[in-house]
Amino acid sequence: MNRLIALAAAVFSDALRRRVLWVVALFALVLAAAIPSLPSYGEGVDDAVYREISLSLVYVAAMVVALVLAATRIPAELERRTAYTVLVRPVRRWEYVTGTWLGIAATMAVACAMFGAIVFATGWVVYGAPMPVLWQAVAAIWMEACVVAALCVAASTMLSAATVAVLALGFLFVAHVRADLLGGPGNPLWRFYPSLDTFNIIAPVAHGSGVSASYLLVMALVFAAWVGLLMLAAGAAFSRRDV
Template sequence: MAVKAIAGNVIREAIRQKIIYVTVLFALLLFAIEPILPSFKVGLKIQLFQDIALGVAYIAIAILAIALSVNQVPGEIEKRTIYNVLSKPVRRGDFLVGKYLGILAVLTACAALMGIAIFGFSFAYFGRLSYGVFQGMLTATFEAALISAFALLISTFASPTVNVFTCLLFYFVGHVKNDALVAALQGDGAIRLVRIVLKYFLPSLENFNVNEAVARGLVVKPLFLLELLLYAIAFSATFLVVASVTLRRKEI
């Protein structure tokens, strides 16, 4: 019940944050005006619209994941609200899981809203029912969930500002990371450490990017979605376990 209560409180806190409305409204506005931009009048069609719209939605949901997560633990410590929670029979791990589930609920709602908007505009402008959009938003949510877990981990020992930069780096490297990049990092010492971290500890976020396939009208196989889900769960769970251990050792 404690986890549920904490998650509920995160949702209540989140819906008061302006960044959610600004980000989602900005994305919705872009979806709305995108097809009426001059470039679209020269024959570019629904594929381009959906590719760009899904790209915007991916970035928007990642921004929200970072924005909602970086201050959860430092904010509670700074405002001293954490004392009245952790003095109750709440394990520090449960506290983090509650925070995480609350963030996840908000991200899912935002992703669903953006998915409905892209689906609606696709139908309104191009007359096509593109159910694949929701698959794209689903993988975006998986990726955001993973980023959020990473941000929560960093928030257990770093300030929100440091956390934002770390998350942006995580996002960027996670997207450019591929086997060729890892293989290219030959050498000992620090380079070897970077190679190991990249290979085993940093998820390949580009795996979650199915925009192009969705924009082309291809169906993402359910088994692939399941693989992505398990991939996101495995990394998120690892991040949360480490975060829990770090928070347990932390003095507040």
């Protein structure tokens, strides 16, 4: 466990110092502040629309950061040989990939908290009341970003950063079109489809009162299952690789 924490702490420290995180945060801040002034926001602006657009913005920002951090991390460490001195320590390959993912997940937590704080504060200032339900969606976005990061980490043990990024974007697309492709739960393939729809709670958060605690628990279980499966695959693939 100490080795996982040490690896995660190093990845976290390194990732927080990358410009991409802060550039995306600044971009999100500017856009979030601009949403209420869009032409469609006249008198009697609907705060639900604000929540929907701002959460979509958080989603895109989180996915960009997750892709940049996770798709490039291991390929860059192997190419620059910075992984050598780590892997010759008493570190198992699965610990290396899991520690890397944990560090990225922690960075994503900071990033999502930052993005969430921006849209929360902007909404409070503009509409005069806090919107705590936003945090449910921010948590869901963080989980989905972490699943995408796990996919990137797993794939990057075998593929180049560019290939991983394309693969992850393709996965994100496929993972959100289950209903369009299969119709509904009546389709026998429905349960086996690699969907991330569980994490898409922007609509109930924006236009309703959010989701129940039991749904949040299901979401956490789905998150754990995805990450566990991908980390197992990553550890198995990386343990066979010559570096």
